[in-house]
Amino acid sequence: MSDVYVMGIDMIKFGRYPESNVPKLGADAARLALKDAGLTIQDMEALYSGNLMQASAMVGQRILQEIGQTGIPVTNSANACATGATAFREGWTAIKAGLYDLVLIIGVEQLGRAGLLGGGGGGGGISKEGLLGSGTMPAVFAEAGMEHSRKYGTTFEQFAKVSVKNHQHSVKNPKSMYQKETPLEMVMNSEMIAYPNTKLMCSVNVDGAAAAVLASEKKAKELGMGRAVKVAASVLTSDPYTERDLVMPDINTCTRSAAKQAYEMAGIGPDDIDLVELHDCFATAEILHYENLGLCADGEAGKLIDQGETAHGGRIPVNVSGGLLSKGHPLGATGVANIYEVSMHLRGEAGARQVEGAKTGLTHVIGLGSACGIHILEKVG
Amino acid sequence: MAQEAAASGPRPIVSYLKIPDGGDPYLEGQCCKPCGAIFLGERQTCARCGADQQLEPKKLSNRGELYVYSIVHRSFPGIEVPYISAIVDLEGGGTVKGNLINIDPDPDQVRMGMPVEVIYQIAPRKDAEGNEYLTYYFQPQTKG
Numbered sequence: 001m002s003d004v005y006v007m008g009i010d011m012i013k014f015g016r017y018p019e020s021n022v023p024k025l026g027a028d029a030a031r032l033a034l035k036d037a038g039l040t041i042q043d044m045e046a047l048y049s050g051n052l053m054q055a056s057a058m059v060g061q062r063i064l065q066e067i068g069q070t071g072i073p074v075t076n077s078a079n080a081c082a083t084g085a086t087a088f089r090e091g092w093t094a095i096k097a098g099l100y101d102l103v104l105i106i107g108v109e110q111l112g113r114a115g116l117l118g119g120g121g122g123g124g125g126i127s128k129e130g131l132l133g134s135g136t137m138p139a140v141f142a143e144a145g146m147e148h149s150r151k152y153g154t155t156f157e158q159f160a161k162v163s164v165k166n167h168q169h170s171v172k173n174p175k176s177m178y179q180k181e182t183p184l185e186m187v188m189n190s191e192m193i194a195y196p197n198t199k200l201m202c203s204v205n206v207d208g209a210a211a212a213v214l215a216s217e218k219k220a221k222e223l224g225m226g227r228a229v230k231v232a233a234s235v236l237t238s239d240p241y242t243e244r245d246l247v248m249p250d251i252n253t254c255t256r257s258a259a260k261q262a263y264e265m266a267g268i269g270p271d272d273i274d275l276v277e278l279h280d281c282f283a284t285a286e287i288l289h290y291e292n293l294g295l296c297a298d299g300e301a302g303k304l305i306d307q308g309e310t311a312h313g314g315r316i317p318v319n320v321s322g323g324l325l326s327k328g329h330p331l332g333a334t335g336v337a338n339i340y341e342v343s344m345h346l347r348g349e350a351g352a353r354q355v356e357g358a359k360t361g362l363t364h365v366i367g368l369g370s371a372c373g374i375h376i377l378e379k380v381g
Numbered sequence: 382m383a384q385e386a387a388a389s390g391p392r393p394i395v396s397y398l399k400i401p402d403g404g405d406p407y408l409e410g411q412c413c414k415p416c417g418a419i420f421l422g423e424r425q426t427c428a429r430c431g432a433d434q435q436l437e438p439k440k441l442s443n444r445g446e447l448y449v450y451s452i453v454h455r456s457f458p459g460i461e462v463p464y465i466s467a468i469v470d471l472e473g474g475g476t477v478k479g480n481l482i483n484i485d486p487d488p489d490q491v492r493m494g495m496p497v498e499v500i501y502q503i504a505p506r507k508d509a510e511g512n513e514y515l516t517y518y519f520q521p522q523t524k525g
């Protein structure tokens with residue numbers, strides 16, 4: 001089977017675009033990615049579009065109405081916060097299968113000022129919220145974090161340090177929603193949403209879009225591999241049965257399984273990874289994923305953040321883009337945007353935030369419910 | 382409580398809260414005969430082992446231990462905060478989520494692993510037709 005290469009990739013600055021709409025935002029990213037690849041929509045053989053909030057509204061086709069209705073097959077994906085990574089993987093799969101040599105991937109979302117609590121409600125009778133616990137996202141991820149506290153004594157302060165780090169990283173990312181440092185006291189003293197997650201420990205709802213052009217090895221060679229990034233692994237898992245899974249969504253097991261498969265597929269281990277963009281939808285989640293992705297041994301995630309090993313310049317920089325906590329989390333775009341971030345570092349084009357000498361990077365997203373998408377990317381040459 | 386649970390009484394907030402005629406309410410799990418996994422709510426097939434049509438009702442304990450929690454300070458409009466969202470492992474199996482009450486919503490007071498019990502009360506809200514609901518809560522275990 002052919003290897004798959006990223007030939008072009010870009011994202012719009014994450015932010016709020018009330019004057020725009022979902023197809024237009026997606027089109028903006030698509031144009032940027034095509035330009036980055038030096039190709040046009042006429043070169044694309046298929047489109048894989050990821051969007052969550054308008055999952056039934058033919059977003060991919062509406063994007064083509066903006067950038068060129070060439071009649072190519074369009075697949076629209078929705079997979080909660082793993083939507084973008086799922087669309088990317090659909091394109092990867094098609095090239096692997098030998099169907100196409102060039103495909104376009106787009107992830108897009110317009111959230112505006114959607115509340116940070118997420119879904120909720122549903123079902124008959126009376127609302128269960130606040131009687132049978134909380135179904136709000138900050139609380140669900142707080143509970144997941146507290147499981148780590150229970151096992152290893154992880155503290156509120158350690159969770160808060162994740163947010164300090166990621167906000168600090170975002171200062172050097174012009175495409176981040178925010179570029180502001182948030183000292184530890186500010187994070188810990190910001191409004192408590194669901195202990196131990198304060199407001200600054202919750203990802204930011206933004207509008208955003210990111211797009212990528214993928215090519216088969218044959219086509220990549222033809223086009224020139226100078227700036228190509230190899231997709232060394234693409235893995236998608238769902239959550240297998242675990243004891244409390246149906247009451248307490250399990251974001252760990254599906255991540256561990258995806259990581260194991262991804263390392264095997266790429267033929268490497270966690271020690272070979274130079275940077276990671278992982279799913280810090282809440283500060284508590286990032287701590288769990290240090291261990292889930294094998295960046296440290298079980299029980300050592302607190303130490304990892306304390307010692308600055310995941311900060312830029314540390315042993316294994318995590319979320320140098322600013323992460324979902326500061327760059328923003330436009331659900332369907334997130335999984336493509338984190339591939340953009342890693343690709344920029346592998347190409348040596350990440351500017352002020354460049355991780356020097358980066359050769360291999362990993363991206364990770366989780367869609368609660370659950371889906372885990374992991375991609376390992378490698379510098380070519 | 383038993384009297385209130387008569388035909389004209391409150392409805393259960395969830396299908397796994399059972400209100401027997403003339404008996405005390407309880408939580409009911411669905412236990413997979415081949416593998417022992419316990420689920421909440423009716424289902425056809427075991428999510429753990431895939432066994433089909435082999436689940437049987439099991440009365441769950443009213444005692445257990447607090448597994449993890451979060452203290453919720455911001456919720457949807459009309460929901461009183463703060464409250465403790467708790468996940469509890471029941472004695473003899475079954476994990477249930479609910480509010481932990483009768484303890485300060487303060488991380489210095491709430492202790493993971495603490496023994497808790499299930500209590501049943503009329504919910505403080507009604508549905509659009511004015512029907513009452515019976516809900517359950519957790520509270521720290523009382524002696525005895």
Ligand SMILES: [Zn+2]
Binds near residue numbers: 415428429432
């Ligand atoms: Zn079973």
